Amino acid sequence: MAYSDKVVDHYSNPRNVGSLPKEDPNVGTGLVGAPECGDVMKLQMRINPETQVIEEAKFKTFGCGSAIASSSLATEWVKGKTVEEALAIKNTDIVRELSLPPVKIHCSVLAEDAIKAAIGDWKKKAGVETPTPAGSAHE
Amino acid sequence: MAIKLPIYMDNHATTPVDPRVVDTMLPYFNEKFGNSASRNHSFGWTAEEAVENARAQVARLINATPKEIVFTSGATESDNLAIKGVAEMYREKGNHIITQVTEHKAVLDACKRLEKYGYEVTYLPVGKDGRVDLDELRGTITPKTILITIMYANNEIGTIQPVAEIGKIAKEKGVFFHTDAVQACGKIPVDVQRDNIDLLSISAHKMYGPKGVGALYVRRRNPRVQLASIIDGGGHERGMRSGTLNVPGIVGFGKAAELCQQEMPEESKRMLALRERLKENIFSKLDEVYINGSMIHRLPNNMNISFAFVEGESLLMGINDVAVSSGSACTSATLEPSYVLKALGVGEDLAHTSIRFGLGRFNTEEEVDYVSNRVIEVVNRLRELSPLYEMAKEGVDLSKMSWKA
Numbered sequence: 073m074a075y076s077d078k079v080v081d082h083y084s085n086p087r088n089v090g091s092l093p094k095e096d097p098n099v100g101t102g103l104v105g106a107p108e109c110g111d112v113m114k115l116q117m118r119i120n121p122e123t124q125v126i127e128e129a130k131f132k133t134f135g136c137g138s139a140i141a142s143s144s145l146a147t148e149w150v151k152g153k154t155v156e157e158a159l160a161i162k163n164t165d166i167v168r169e170l171s172l173p174p175v176k177i178h179c180s181v182l183a184e185d186a187i188k189a190a191i192g193d194w195k196k197k198a199g200v201e202t203p204t205p206a207g208s209a210h211e
Numbered sequence: 212m213a214i215k216l217p218i219y220m221d222n223h224a225t226t227p228v229d230p231r232v233v234d235t236m237l238p239y240f241n242e243k244f245g246n247s248a249s250r251n252h253s254f255g256w257t258a259e260e261a262v263e264n265a266r267a268q269v270a271r272l273i274n275a276t277p278k279e280i281v282f283t284s285g286a287t288e289s290d291n292l293a294i295k296g297v298a299e300m301y302r303e304k305g306n307h308i309i310t311q312v313t314e315h316k317a318v319l320d321a322c323k324r325l326e327k328y329g330y331e332v333t334y335l336p337v338g339k340d341g342r343v344d345l346d347e348l349r350g351t352i353t354p355k356t357i358l359i360t361i362m363y364a365n366n367e368i369g370t371i372q373p374v375a376e377i378g379k380i381a382k383e384k385g386v387f388f389h390t391d392a393v394q395a396c397g398k399i400p401v402d403v404q405r406d407n408i409d410l411l412s413i414s415a416h417k418m419y420g421p422k423g424v425g426a427l428y429v430r431r432r433n434p435r436v437q438l439a440s441i442i443d444g445g446g447h448e449r450g451m452r453s454g455t456l457n458v459p460g461i462v463g464f465g466k467a468a469e470l471c472q473q474e475m476p477e478e479s480k481r482m483l484a485l486r487e488r489l490k491e492n493i494f495s496k497l498d499e500v501y502i503n504g505s506m507i508h509r510l511p512n513n514m515n516i517s518f519a520f521v522e523g524e525s526l527l528m529g530i531n532d533v534a535v536s537s538g539s540a541c542t543s544a545t546l547e548p549s550y551v552l553k554a555l556g557v558g559e560d561l562a563h564t565s566i567r568f569g570l571g572r573f574n575t576e577e578e579v580d581y582v583s584n585r586v587i588e589v590v591n592r593l594r595e596l597s598p599l600y601e602m603a604k605e606g607v608d609l610s611k612m613s614w615k616a
Contacts, residue, residue, distance in 0.1 A: 075528065083528060089596055106614030107560035107599060110522055110548065114598035132598040136524040140596065 075137055076171035082141035087148050090130040092116040100194025102186040111135035111179065113143045115186035117150060117158075119194050124155045131186075138176040142166050142183035155191050155200075216532045218578045222417075222512060222571030223366050223394060224536060228463065229419040229572070235466040236421065239459035247456045248447060258458045265465025269426055272468040273392075273411060274402040281427045281448045282461050286393045289412035289427035290317040290360075292452065293389040296438030297358045297410070298325050301387075305355035309386075311335040311343045311372075312554040313365050318391055322360070331355070337554055340505035341370030349380055358387045363395035363411075367551040367567055368504030369513025371395065378407030387436055393417050393425075397471030398510055399479065403428055409436050415460065419572055420467030424460035427451075478572060482511040485570050485579050489514055492583035497590055499603075503552055503565055512570040517552075517561040518586075520600035521593045526566060529589030533582050536567045560599075560609070 075083070091114075092099045099118050105111040112135065118128035129147035133140045145166055150158040166172070166180035194200070219227070239261060247262045249255025266277040283289045298308065310322050312334050322332045333351045335343045343361060352359075359381050364371045374390060381388035389410035395401055397418030403411055411428040415421055429451065430436045444453030471478075493500060499519040518526060523537030548562035557565070568582070594600040599609060 080528075083525070086596060091601065103598065107563070107609060108558070108614075110524075110563040112598055112614070114601075132596055132601060134520060134597045134599045135522050137528040139522075140525060 078145075078170050079137055079141040079172070082144040082170070083137040086131075086140060086144040088130050088144065088151070089132065091132065092118055092128065092130050097121075097197050098194070100190040100192070100197070102189025102191075102193060104185045104189050105135070105139075105182050107134065111139045111182055113139065113182050113186045115143060115146060115183075115190045117190050117194065119155060119191075119198075121198055121200075124200075126150045126153055126155065126158055135179065135182075136176070138170065138172055139179040139182065141170050142172075142179045143186060145169060146183040146187055150187060155194075158187055159191060161187055214577055214581050217534055218532065218574075218582055219534045219571070220574060220578070220582055221534045221536050221567075221569050222574075223369075223567065223569035225416050225422065226419045226571050227573060228416075228421055229467060229470060231470060232420055232463045232466045236459045236463040239462050243458075245458070247458055248445065258456075261462050262456055262458060265461045265468075268465035268469045269413065270428075272396060272401070272472050273413070273428060274404050275428050276431065278449075279403075279428050279431050281429055281451045282456055282464075283425045283427055283452055284423055284457070285416070285425040286315075286391060286412045286414035287317040287425075288452075289414075289425050290315070290389075290391055291321045292427050292438060292441055293410040293412060293429075294318065294321040294358065294360055295325065295441050296451070297387055297389070297436070298330055299439035300437050301357040305353075305357045306330045307333070307353055307355040307357065309333045309335065309348065309351055309356060309359045309361075311337060311361050313337055313341060313367075313370075313551045314360070314362055315366060315391055315393070318360055318362070335361075337370075339556055340508065341365060341368050341551075341555055342372055342505065342508060343377075345373060345376050345380065348377065349384075352380075352384050352386060356384070356386050358389060360389040360391070363390045363392035363401065364399070364510050364513075365504070365551060366394050367549055368515045368555070369394070369510035370504045371399070371508040371510065373508075374408070375406045381409070382407045387434075394510060394513075397468065397475070398482070398512060400475065403430070409434070415464035415467055418467050418471050421460050421463045424457050424464045426464070474572075479511045482570050485574060485576065486511060486514050486568075488576060489568060489570075489579050489583055492580065493586060496583075496587045499600075501561060503555060503557055514568040514570075515552075515565060516568070517557065517565045518590050519561060519564055520597045520603060521564050521590050523564055523566055525593055526564075526586070526589055529593065530582070530585045533585055535582070536569070537565060558610075 094101045102115045131143040133143045163180035163184040245254030245258035247258040270277045387409040391412045409430040414425040501517045503515040552562040
């Protein structure tokens with residue numbers, strides 16, 4: 073299977089690899105996927121409680137090149153966005169940007185799930201009450 | 212010596228054609244192009260002579276007689292002919308077939324097809340080492356059993372089945388024994404007499420011959436095996452396989468068989484040394500690596516390793532100047548982990564991290580060192596990226612986590 077140049081680029085030079093202290097009240101951690109399925113993504117964000125802006129994002133991913141690229145791209149995209157803006161990122165945006173083939177769409181779904189899980193974790197910790205956008209629409 | 216990239220180390224999928232084989236084949240394309248079935252001119256006679264010479268060369272490799280060799284388009288056809296041919300011919304004797312779970316799809320799917328037509332198939336499990344249990348096999352045979360089909364050596368993990376013992380049991384019980392010996396022929400000594408094998412599938416392109424040609428050994432004496440054909444027509448190959456013979460392919464197959472037989476004693480030692488070197492290189496530099504399949508009953512050219520916490524496809528992407536395989540080539544279009552590894556009881560998490568290395572005649576020590584270094588480098592890099600490796604290092608028991616898949 074041939075990978076798109078963008079997938080190869082993210083795989084070869086992944087952005088924002090690493091971990092943030094998960095006990096930090098301003099850090100939200102999302103861990104999605106399962107080893108048996110061949111994909112696990114950990115996405116972490118440091119969120120400014122005043123502005124709700126994502127100031128830092130880090131990831132680690134176990135999975136194929138497309139899974140690594142999807143999560144690397146997700147960290148790039150969420151950085152500098154507000155929580156609400158980040159929640160608006162759809163898996164289909166990732167599919168388009170990385171030109172993922174149909175068999176790799178689940179990687180983009182996982183990346184969207186990871187963003188939502190990380191923000192959800194932060195909200196729980198920070199006691200933030202914001203309405204979650206209705207239903208996550210995977211396409 | 213400078214290394215030429217990319218390096219091919221996927222010799223269970225296919226092998227390059229040996230230059231000596233190519234040279235032998237060439238005249239049969241345009242100079243000696245006759246149809247071996249043409250009985251009334253010299254073009255036909257020349258082709259027939261070449262086919263018969265090749266038939267003898269292939270027969271010698273497995274200690275058979277030339278008349279017991281039926282040329283086919285490859286081992287998939289040979290497997291189908293053996294299984295479906297016996298099933299149809301001996302339907303009145305019984306409808307039970309015994310096979311095992313790590314067979315190639317050509318065997319498994321042929322058996323599944325027969326189930327649709329009322330045959331009963333037993334799929335024996337394998338142990339952690341990938342081998343069937345002989346007592347279990349013996350206990351599964353019924354008066355209705357007509358065929359045992361168990362591979363000689365596995366294409367993913369290189370595990371060699373207890374073929375001689377299976378042959379003995381089959382003979383004692385009066386059941387035919389077919390073995391898919393695609394990975395074994397030309398790599399280790401195969402002897403249909405010693406092992407009481409009644410039917411045996413071989414492929415040329417796994418032993419430095421051309422693609423599109425194979426053979427089925429069909430025992431003629433003690434006992435004689437009869438087959439219903441699956442391809443009908445001009446009655447070639449004593450009625451068992453109609454169709455004009457692939458003369459250049461068959462000539463190449465014969466030469467490849469002869470070379471394998473001549474070079475096996477030296478070559479198998481060399482493969483084993485390369486394999487041990489690969490293993491040593493990797494195991495001395497990486498933790499959490501696991502060998503899949505038996506280390507005792509194993510093809511000398513096979514290594515299958517799980518690199519925990521690193522997904523196989525991403526590892527392959529990182530070593531893109533090296534051709535190895537995750538899972539088998541026939542199933543690599545799917546995202547499912549290998550059914551062979553699952554059958555050994557390898558967890559799905561580790562099955563996703565496995566790489567198959569298939570060494571071959573043209574691999575060198577330098578290539579083995581290059582490949583191991585690349586693997587080590589990429590595994591380390593991907594582990595830095597792996598949340599699972601991080602968690603394992605923190606002491607988290609991954610098997611006890613509840614994953615939201």
